[in-house]
Amino acid sequence: MSLLPIADRWFERKRIDDDITLLWEPHVVPLMRCNIWHVRGRDRDLMIDTGMGFMSLREAARDLLEKKVTAVATHTHADHVGGHHEFDHTLVHELEADDLRHPGDMNALLAPVLGAEQMHRYSDLGLPLAGDLITALPYANYDPRDFAVREAVVTEIVHEGDRVDLGDRSFEVLHLPGHSPGSIGLWEAGTGTLFSGDVLYDGPLLDDIPGAHIPTYVRTMKRLRELPVTVVHAGHEPSFGRERLVEIVDDYLKLHD
Numbered sequence: 001m002s003l004l005p006i007a008d009r010w011f012e013r014k015r016i017d018d019d020i021t022l023l024w025e026p027h028v029v030p031l032m033r034c035n036i037w038h039v040r041g042r043d044r045d046l047m048i049d050t051g052m053g054f055m056s057l058r059e060a061a062r063d064l065l066e067k068k069v070t071a072v073a074t075h076t077h078a079d080h081v082g083g084h085h086e087f088d089h090t091l092v093h094e095l096e097a098d099d100l101r102h103p104g105d106m107n108a109l110l111a112p113v114l115g116a117e118q119m120h121r122y123s124d125l126g127l128p129l130a131g132d133l134i135t136a137l138p139y140a141n142y143d144p145r146d147f148a149v150r151e152a153v154v155t156e157i158v159h160e161g162d163r164v165d166l167g168d169r170s171f172e173v174l175h176l177p178g179h180s181p182g183s184i185g186l187w188e189a190g191t192g193t194l195f196s197g198d199v200l201y202d203g204p205l206l207d208d209i210p211g212a213h214i215p216t217y218v219r220t221m222k223r224l225r226e227l228p229v230t231v232v233h234a235g236h237e238p239s240f241g242r243e244r245l246v247e248i249v250d251d252y253l254k255l256h257d
Contacts, residue, residue, distance in 0.1 A: 007136040010055040011036075019169075020233070021064060025051050027136040030203075031122055032079040034235050037195060041166020044068040048186065048195050049235060053082025053149060054138045070156065070164075074197025074235060075180040076100050084152035091156040091164065093175060096182030103149040158184065171195075176224070178217025179206060192230025192242075200224055201234035202244060205252060218257050225249045 013023045023036040028051075037048040038061060045064070050057050050071055058065065071087035074080060076099035084090050084100060092100045134144060158164070160175035164186060171186035176199040186195040198206070199220055207217050229242045 004132075004134070005136050006140055007138055009060075010138050011051075011057070011060040013061075016233075016239075021061075022233075023051075023057070023061060025054070027134055027138075028052055028054075028079070029133050029135065030236070032133050034079045034198075035233070035237075036083075037233055038064050039166070039195075040064070041169060043165075043167030044070055046070050046072050046164070046166065046186075047083075047087065048072045048233075049074055049080040049197070050083030050086070052079055052147075053085070054134075054142075054147070056086060057083035058086045071152075072164075072186070072195075073100055074185070074195065075183040076103070077180065077198070078103070078149050080197070080235065081152065082149050085150040088153065089155045090152055091158055092154055093173075093182035093184045094157050094159055095177075096180065097154045097157050099182075100152050100154050102151060174223075176200075176220045178213060178220040179209075180211045181213075187227070189228075192228055194224075194227065194229050194232045196224075196232050196234045198235040200232060200245065200248060202237040202240050202248060205248075207256075214256050218253065221249045221252050222257075 007027050010025060011023050012026050013021055015021050019040040021038040023038065025033055032052060034049050034051055036051050039046040039048065045067060047069055068089065069087060071084045071090045073084060073092040076096040081100060090100065132144065158173045160173060162173040164171040164173060169188060171188050174185040174187050176183045176185050179198045183197055183199045185197060185199065206212065207214050225246060229245050231239055231241055232245055233239045
């Protein structure tokens with residue numbers, strides 16, 4: 001690990017529109033490089049997923065966080081909740097609330113921890129791993145063996161059909177299990193905008209990991225196919241529209257339905 005370079009900065013960002021900014025960790029390999037979505041509202045902001053937690057997301061996004069902010073967990077895999085401990089207000093589905101409070105041992109940064117079999121499985125899915133899951137160190141003398149997802153407070157537990165109100169816009173909570181039991185999406189019907197987490201993105205979908213369930217995933221995919229989506233802002237990979245959503249869903253259903 002000592003041969004890895006030190007990153008000039010840990011987060012990159014891209015402004016999507018006046019209200020939405022995408023942040024990501026470029027020195028995390030694609031498998032664990034989640035999309036972090038800042039959504040600006042009149043009364044509160046959302047930070048939808050928070051990355052791995054190597055460096056302070058609040059500090060990197062301090063110019064964006066002008067008011068109360070809620071850290072949303074679309075689900076509680078390590079790459080999506082590493083920064084949740086920095087936020088006083090969090091949101092998570094009932095089925096994964098305890099995982100946010102007590103993440104346990106999530107040290108999966110080192111190739112020896114992953115093991116050869118798991119690395120081959122990811123490679124077969126089109127997510128090759130040549131070694132460790134980071135390509136640079138966040139700062140000098142950082143030891144990846146010390147990595148751990150920190151415990152976070154849980155202040156807002158949600159279920160199917162709940163509303164997340166920002167004052168000038170409102171999202172409906174969709175319970176979208178399959179990738180994990182408590183996976184959620186945030187759906188804004190008026191604009192056709194869906195924040196989908198990892199249940200739907202434009203890449204290899206992981207449905208044979210602990211907590212995943214293919215028959216449930218199939219039901220979720222059929223539901224998403226009927227949603228009048230304009231744009232999907234997903235947990236990984238670039239955003240896409242309804243036409244691509246239908247293609248992804250149909251390809252998945254051909255394999256499993």
